[in-house]
Each structure stands twice: as structure tokens, then as C-alpha cells.
Amino acid sequence: MHSETDRHPLVAPTSPAPQCIPQSDQARVSALHELALLDTPPEERFDRITRLACRLLGVPISLIALVDTDRQWFKSRVGIDLQETTRVTSFCTHTIEHEDGLVIGDARLDPRFAHNPFVTGAPDVRFYAGMPLAAPDGSRVGALCVIDTQVRHFDDDQMATLRDLAAIAGDELRARPAGRPAPEGWEKALVAHLPDGIMMLNAQGNIVAANPAAETLFGATGPMLVGRPLRELMDEDLLRRRRTGQLREGARYEALARRLDGSRFPIEFSYCRMTWAARPKFAVTVRDISHRRAAEERNRATDERRRRHFATATHELRTPMSSVLGFSELLLKREFDPAVSRELVEIIHRESARLVSLVNQLLDLARIEAGGIDELRIDAVPVADLVTRTLACLEGLGQAHRVSTDIMPGLPPLAADAQKMQQALTNIVSNSIKYSAPGTPISLSAAPEHWGERPMVAIRVRDSGIGMTPQQQAQVFDAFYRVHSDSAAPGSGLGLTILKEIVDLHGGRIALESKAGVGTEVTLYLPVARADDGATSARA
Numbered sequence: 186m187h188s189e190t191d192r193h194p195l196v197a198p199t200s201p202a203p204q205c206i207p208q209s210d211q212a213r214v215s216a217l218h219e220l221a222l223l224d225t226p227p228e229e230r231f232d233r234i235t236r237l238a239c240r241l242l243g244v245p246i247s248l249i250a251l252v253d254t255d256r257q258w259f260k261s262r263v264g265i266d267l268q269e270t271t272r273v274t275s276f277c278t279h280t281i282e283h284e285d286g287l288v289i290g291d292a293r294l295d296p297r298f299a300h301n302p303f304v305t306g307a308p309d310v311r312f313y314a315g316m317p318l319a320a321p322d323g324s325r326v327g328a329l330c331v332i333d334t335q336v337r338h339f340d341d342d343q344m345a346t347l348r349d350l351a352a353i354a355g356d357e358l359r360a361r362p363a364g365r366p367a368p369e370g371w372e373k374a375l376v377a378h379l380p381d382g383i384m385m386l387n388a389q390g391n392i393v394a395a396n397p398a399a400e401t402l403f404g405a406t407g408p409m410l411v412g413r414p415l416r417e418l419m420d421e422d423l424l425r426r427r428r429t430g431q432l433r434e435g436a437r438y439e440a441l442a443r444r445l446d447g448s449r450f451p452i453e454f455s456y457c458r459m460t461w462a463a464r465p466k467f468a469v470t471v472r473d474i475s476h477r478r479a480a481e482e483r484n485r486a487t488d489e490r491r492r493r494h495f496a497t498a499t500h501e502l503r504t505p506m507s508s509v510l511g512f513s514e515l516l517l518k519r520e521f522d523p524a525v526s527r528e529l530v531e532i533i534h535r536e537s538a539r540l541v542s543l544v545n546q547l548l549d550l551a552r553i554e555a556g557g558i559d560e561l562r563i564d565a566v567p568v569a570d571l572v573t574r575t576l577a578c579l580e581g582l583g584q585a586h587r588v589s590t591d592i593m594p595g596l597p598p599l600a601a602d603a604q605k606m607q608q609a610l611t612n613i614v615s616n617s618i619k620y621s622a623p624g625t626p627i628s629l630s631a632a633p634e635h636w637g638e639r640p641m642v643a644i645r646v647r648d649s650g651i652g653m654t655p656q657q658q659a660q661v662f663d664a665f666y667r668v669h670s671d672s673a674a675p676g677s678g679l680g681l682t683i684l685k686e687i688v689d690l691h692g693g694r695i696a697l698e699s700k701a702g703v704g705t706e707v708t709l710y711l712p713v714a715r716a717d718d719g720a721t722s723a724r725a
Contacts, residue, residue: 214254216320231261234354238331239263240435241346246332250277280315281325289313291336312337316351321359329354342380349378382471390415390424404444451478505536565598565714568631575610591630600714609687613646613707621650636710647706653699
């Protein structure tokens with residue numbers, strides 16, 4: 186065993202200097218030797234786990250390593266020819282020091298491994314993730330690890346899969362110490378605990394077993410799935426595609442699947458051949474990718490919206506920029522009397538302010554779209570405080586005194602980003618002020634309500650202004666759309682767009698009622714804070 190390691194070019198040609206092993210490591214090595222697994226022939230019960238680790242996690246290398254005194258020995262290996270390595274070059278010797286495992290995104294950047302021969306040379310290890318395996322006494326004697334030659338990152342589902350596989354490997358490790366037969370196989374634990382749907386098929390393509398995740402995916406109990414041809418649940422005939430060479434074992438494919446109620450949903454699937462109960466079977470792994478598809482569609486819609494915003498913004502910016510350039514050029518080339526010069530400067534100042542306001546709103550909209558919900562700092566925000574700060578910001582308009590408030594006592598606080606929600610409410614009230622006659626009243630009220638089953642606070646702003654037609658209401662939240670473009674009231678047409686983005690990110694709703702010549706009522710339905718939304722900021 187050792188001679189094979191010494192001859193392999195990946196292993197350092199000289200052994201590390203002898204080290205004094207701590208007593209705790211001596212006890213750990215003793216527990217490892219009591220398992221009687223070192224230098225034993227390969228066993229299918231372990232090899233299945235490493236093969237599945239590669240297929241489920243999409244990595245080229247998977248190992249079950251046992252860490253001896255001065256070497257690590259592989260009880261099972263996929264994707265590498267080595268049977269053992271020196272301990273000094275071992276990644277897994279670090280893994281057993283961490284109860285929760287070890288993950289290295291890029292080994293070249295980790296000072297512990299940057300000069301490791303497995304990193305600087307073949308197999309060019311970049312990514313490593315390992316979970317420790319324990320002996321019956323709890324000593325961490327080895328690890329299940331997966332390795333990739335590409336830098337990568339595991340999400341929560343992938344880490345859960347690795348932990349489940351390591352738990353199964355640990356059960357097998359402890360199942361037959363000193364040759365005692367295992368009380369039960371690992372298949373039942375695997376089928377029960379993996380987060381992806383797993384279905385076992387016979388040679389005819391009929392389902393013979395399914396795990397709970399598959400039952401959930403297809404909306405059926407196990408007995409309802411067993412015996413059913415897989416082609417009834419998927420638009421793909423996997424057996425036909427496999428026979429014609431269109432399906433590669435272990436590769437990932439996308440397709441549409443059907444639940445038993447007839448509804449369809451997108452999936453990602455892969456398959457592998459295996460022997461179960463002494464007969465050939467096919468294991469199909471299925472993952473619901475509805476959320477991923479929805480996120481991709483949202484991203485495409487956002488990109489398209491940004492392109493439209495950019496095209497419109499170019500036009501909107503050109504007009505005030507042309508005014509600033511033209512009138513400043515007049516001042517530079519011609520002499521005017523003081524009154525005319527002042528008028529020209531006022532025009533330049535007004536158009537410059539319009540430019541600054543438009544750019545600021547464009548930046549606000551871009552930040553909200555790019556950051557999304559991750560940019561929110563959700564606190565428990567008292568409604569009365571939000572209203573008070575909003576009205577204080579409107580004092581500059583000189584008509585904030587027209588706004589009467591009716592805030593129901595004892596309202597629960599909002600689960601909101603205080604700054605963003607103040608910006609949203611300010612947009613509504615300032616619009617009511619701008620588009621209603623100076624002497625008309627504006628009311629702002631807040632009361633508890635429900636939107637469906639969700640407890641909300643409804644904040645209503647009502648004015649007696651010029652109102653909107655149904656066609657105008659349908660477009661009011663579109664970027665750069667101004668209901669009354671010929672109005673003297675300043676504006677870029679972005680205020681209500683930003684308002685809707687903010688409310689949507691908070692999981693709220695907007696209701697709009699308006700009638701031309703009568704007035705407008707805008708209602709924000711905003712979620713209330715839970716008991717754990719305290720004063721400290723928390724990500725939404």
C-alpha cells in the first residue's frame with residue numbers, strides 16, 4: 186500500500202519528519218483501527234455513496250478517507266487513482282478537526298493548501314468540501330469529501346446533501362465493526378432524507394420506490410407512485426432517450442413534469458444505473474426549479490425594463506441639458522441687460538435642478554432594482570413616527586398644513602425599511618399637494634386591515650385634485666409616465682415607479698382609486714412587524 190503511494194507522482198517524494206502525536210490523536214487512531222477497515226477491499230456499500238456524491242453534487246472526485254497515524258487511506262474513491270496519501274498532504278486531516286466540516290472555495294487562496302502538491306499539480310484541486318466521519322466512541326476517524334478542479338460554492342441544499350451522505354457513510358462505518366453484519370442498509374436512510382426527489386425504476390420504467398421529497402414534488406403518496414410508469418409524470422421518455430444514446434448517465438437535464446392533479450412544473454433531473462436487490466435498476470433524481478425559472482424570468486424582465494428606462498432617460502435628460510447649454514451659450518456670447526440676464530440664469534438654474542432631480546431618481550430606481558430585497562434594512566417602524574417624518578420632509582412645499590392625519594391608536598408597527606418607506610409615502614403626499622388646488626384638503630389615515638389572510642396596516646392618502654381617467658390609472662406606475670404632462674407641476678414621472686418598487690419589495694400592495702376632476706385615493710397595504718422584528722436591523 187505504502188509503496189504505491191511513494192511511487193505516485195502526486196505524493197511528495199519524501200515523508201514528513203516524524204511528529205509527536207498527541208494523546209487525543211492516539212486514542213482517535215486506536216478507534217480507527219478497531220473498525221478493522223484499513224486496507225480492506227472495496228465495498229459496494231461505500232462505493233455507492235461516493236458515486237452518488239459525484240452525481241448529486243456535480244463534482245468529478247469523491248472520497249471516503251480514513252486518517253491513520255501518518256497517512257490517509259481511501260476506503261472508497263471516485264475520480265482519482267490514488268489509494269492513499271501522506272497525512273501531511275491530506276485535506277481530510279484538517280476536516281476531522283472541525284465537527285461541522287470544512288469547505289474551501291479556492292485552495293490556491295488558502296495558506297494551508299496553496300503549496301500542496303495536489304493544488305499546484307494534478308489533479309489541480311480547487312474546491313474541497315468534507316464532513317467528518319465518527320467511530321462508535323465519537324472519535325472523528327475520517328471524512329467523506331468531494332473535490333472539484335473548478336472554484337465553486339455550495340448552497341444550503343448542496344451542503345445538506347453532503348451532510349446527509351456523510352451521515353449515511355458514518356452509519357455504514359459504524360455498522361459492522363470487526364465484521365459484524367449491518368442491521369440495515371443505507372438505502373432507506375438515503376431515500377428518506379435527501380432533499381431532492383429520488384425515484385427507483387425497474388427495467389420497464391415503472392416506479393418501484395420513491396422518497397418523501399418525490400412524493401411532495403408530485404403531490405402523491407408512495408403507494409400512489411409505486412407501479413406508475415415514469416412517463417406519466419414527465420414529458421420525457423427517459424428509457425427511450427437512454428436507448429437511443431440521447432441521455433448521458435449523471436448529466437443534468439431540464440424538462441416539464443406533471444403532478445397527479447395535472448399541474449405542470451419545470452424540473453432538473455439526472456439518472457444513474459445501479460443494482461438494487463440483486464436486480465438492475467435506474468435511480469432518477471428530480472429537483473423542482475420553478476423558483477429558479479421564476480428568478481430568471483424576473484431578471485429578464487428587469488433587464489428589459491432597464492433598457493427601456495435607459496432609452497427614455499436619454500430623451501428626458503436631453504431636453505434640460507439642451508436648455509442649460511443653449512442659454513449659457515447665449516450669456517457667454519451676447520450682452521444682455523440685468524433683467525434679461527437674470528431671467529436666463531433662472532432658466533439655467535431651474536433646468537439644472539430638474540437634471541439633478543432626474544439623475545437622483547434614476548439612481549434611486551437603479552439601486553432599488555439592483556439591490557432588491559437584500560438592500561432593505563427591516564425594522565419595526567411605528568406608523569405615527571413614519572407619518573411625522575414624512576410631513577416634516579414636506580414643509581419645504583409650504584402646504585404641508587393642508588394634510589390632516591387620522592392615525593388609529595395602538596397600531597402595530599410596520600415591518601419596513603424606515604428610510605425607503607418614508608420615501609414612498611413622501612411621493613404619494615407630494616403628488617397630492619402638487620396636483621390639487623392650494624385650498625383643498627388632503628387627508629392621511631392609517632388603520633389595521635387584512636389583505637387576504639395577512640395582517641396589514643392600510644395607509645390612505647386622499648385628495649380633491651384633478652384626478653385621473655381609467656387609462657391614466659393603468660399607466661400611472663410606468664417609468665417616466667406623467668399623467669398631466671402639460672401641468673406646471675414639476676416631476677420626472679419616476680416618483681410612483683419608485684413607490685411601487687419599494688412597496689413590492691416589502692411584500693405590500695397598492696390600491697388606487699381616482700376620478701377625473703374629483704380626486705384620488707391611494708392606499709398602501711403594508712405588512713406588520715412580527716414579534717422578533719426588534720429595534721435592531723435585520724435583513725428581509
